[in-house]
Amino acid sequence: MTTLAILTAAGSGTRLGRDVPKALVEVDGLPLVVHAARRLAGSGVVDALVVTSPPGMAGLVAGVLADDPLVGVPVRVVDGGATRQASVAAALAVAGPDDDVVLVHDAARPFAPAALVRRVVAAVRAGHRAVVPGVPVVDTIKSVSAALPAPAAGHGPASAVETVTGTPERAVLRAVQTPQGFDRALLARAHAEGAARAGADHLAATDDAGLVEALGEPVVVVPGDEAALKITTERDMHLAALYAGDAHHAAVAPGGER
Numbered sequence: 150m151t152t153l154a155i156l157t158a159a160g161s162g163t164r165l166g167r168d169v170p171k172a173l174v175e176v177d178g179l180p181l182v183v184h185a186a187r188r189l190a191g192s193g194v195v196d197a198l199v200v201t202s203p204p205g206m207a208g209l210v211a212g213v214l215a216d217d218p219l220v221g222v223p224v225r226v227v228d229g230g231a232t233r234q235a236s237v238a239a240a241l242a243v244a245g246p247d248d249d250v251v252l253v254h255d256a257a258r259p260f261a262p263a264a265l266v267r268r269v270v271a272a273v274r275a276g277h278r279a280v281v282p283g284v285p286v287v288d289t290i291k292s293v294s295a296a297l298p299a300p301a302a303g304h305g306p307a308s309a310v311e312t313v314t315g316t317p318e319r320a321v322l323r324a325v326q327t328p329q330g331f332d333r334a335l336l337a338r339a340h341a342e343g344a345a346r347a348g349a350d351h352l353a354a355t356d357d358a359g360l361v362e363a364l365g366e367p368v369v370v371v372p373g374d375e376a377a378l379k380i381t382t383e384r385d386m387h388l389a390a391l392y393a394g395d396a397h398h399a400a401v402a403p404g405g406e407r
């Protein structure tokens with residue numbers, strides 16, 4: 150039985166605003182997708198990768214991964230879809246019958262430590278069929294709805310945009326990261342039902358665990374890691390540069406802590 154890691158790299162990186170797709174943007178001289186692939190492969194618990202590429206760029210993505218000596222597992226590249234959910238579904242479609250455990254990881258989280266990868270896989274292999282890494286939330290979070298009608302002219306702020314509808318108890322909130330780990334059959338069922346339910350792209354799930362939750366199946370949380378931050382805007386690139394140079398976050402021997 151084997152562990153397959155789906156590495157999502159098909160996004161355009163609109164919020165980062167570079168002239169190449171985000172996964173091909175370089176930190177410390179290497180594209181983000183290569184950093185992420187190195188850590189998955191170097192964990193010692195991933196047997197193969199399926200990488201989602203921006204449509205039409207599969208050859209380029211395959212080339213940068215093939216050229217890297219530290220991506221030491223077989224890599225297959227498939228064209229991604231219009232949403233992250235569709236990209237994961239395209240990758241999942243090429244999983245083999247022996248791939249009993251599937252990880253889904255974002256190239257946008259290139260410095261997720263190898264120890265985090267091992268923690269997620271260990272939890273799935275211990276019998277948890279859906280596993281997410283999570284970190285405590287530091288901000289107070291509000292739920293909101295559309296704005297109330299603007300107050301009469303001359304009273305109150307000119308541009309109230311939303312209305313607070315609640316304040317969830319912070320202690321029970323977690324910001325979830327990737328890699329997320331799954332029993333393959335469960336993830337395949339979650340995606341099949343999610344695709345049927347979504348219909349429109351704007352209803353696509355923002356993570357894979359959400360699709361499992363929608364089935365009513367349990368999802369467990371293991372401790373995440375601040376190094377698994379998601380690169381979304383230019384500000385995140387400065388943090389990424391810190392982690393790129395931190396040898397403790399690079400791949401280390403299986404079983405070793407980072």
Ligand SMILES: Nc1ccn([C@@H]2O[C@H](COP(=O)(O)OP(=O)(O)OP(=O)(O)O)[C@@H](O)[C@H]2O)c(=O)n1
Pocket residue numbers: 157158159160161162163164165171172201229230231232233234236237254255256257258379380381
């Ligand atoms: N159609 C898509 C959209 C996103 N992703 C991947 O999903 C991860 C998380 O997406 P995000 O950080 O939102 O990346 P982008 O969609 O590229 O960013 P933006 O929304 O700013 O365009 C990234 O690794 C991205 O490459 C994907 O494989 N296919």
Ligand SMILES: C[C@](O)(CO)[C@H](O)COP(=O)(O)O
Pocket residue numbers: 233255324325326327355356357379
């Ligand atoms: C999957 C994810 O990284 C978990 O935090 C996140 O949901 C991706 O979000 P995005 O909407 O693709 O930015």
